[in-house]
Amino acid sequence: MASLLAKRNNVIVLDLERDLKHVLQNLSEVLRRGCNVIIFPEGTRSKDGAVAPFRKTYAILSRELGVPIVPVAIKGAWHAMPSGKWMPKPFAPIEVEYLGPVDIGELSYDELNQVVMERVVEAVG
Numbered sequence: 137m138a139s140l141l142a143k144r145n146n147v148i149v150l151d152l153e154r155d156l157k158h159v160l161q162n163l164s165e166v167l168r169r170g171c172n173v174i175i176f177p178e179g180t181r182s183k184d185g186a187v188a189p190f191r192k193t194y195a196i197l198s199r200e201l202g203v204p205i206v207p208v209a210i211k212g213a214w215h216a217m218p219s220g221k222w223m224p225k226p227f228a229p230i231e232v233e234y235l236g237p238v239d240i241g242e243l244s245y246d247e248l249n250q251v252v253m254e255r256v257v258e259a260v261g
Contacts, residue, residue, distance in 0.1 A: 148162060148163075148166070156193070159193070160193070160196070160197065163175075163197055164197065164200075164201060167197065167201050167203050168201070173197075174208075175193070175194040177190035177191055177192075177193070177194050177249075177252070177253075178190060178191070179191050181214070181217075181219045182214050182219060183219050184214075185214035185215070185218075187253070187256060187257050187260060189253070190249050190252065190253045190256075192245045192246065192248075192249040194249075194252075195245045195246075195248040195249045195252070196245050198240060198248065199240060199243075199245060199248060202240070204237040204238070204240065205237065205238045205240070205248070205252055206234060206235070206236065206237050206238075207234075207235040207236075207238065207252050207255050207256050207259075208232060208233065208234055208235065208256075209232070209233045209235060209255075209256050209259035209260045210230065210231070210232055210233075210260075211230070211231040211232075211233070211259075211260055211261070212228065212229050212230040212231055213230050215228055216228030216229070216230050233259055235255050235256070235259055238251055238252055238255070
C-alpha cells in the first residue's frame with residue numbers, strides 16, 4: 137500500500153540502512169535537477185512523541201551540493217498517528233511550521249545537523 141501511494145505521488149522511498157551510497161546518489165541527482173526534497177532526518181516515526189537524534193545525511197547533501205536546508209517543525213503528528221498505527225485519528229490537529237533557511241556557511245556536517253535539530257526541537261516545544 138505504501139509503495140503504491142509513493143509511486144502515485146512522486147515519492148522516493150529510500151532505506152539508509154541498506155545502501156547509503158545508492159541513496160546519496162539518487163538524492164543528489166534529484167537535487168541537481170532542481171527538485172525539492174523532503175527528508176525526515178530522524179529516520180523513523182517517534183515512539184513517544186519526542187524528537188529523536190537526527191541523522192546527518194541531509195547535512196552532507198546540503199553542504200556538498202550547496203543546497204539550502206529549510207527546517208520544518210511538525211506539531212501534533214504523533215498524537216494524530218502514534219507509532220504502530222496505520223490510520224490517523226480523524227480531525228486530529230497537526231501544525232506545520234517552516235522555520236526559514238539555515239545559513240550553511242562554513243559549518244561542518246555535525247554542526248549543521250546540530251543547528252537544524254536545535255531549531256526544530258525549539259519550535260516543536
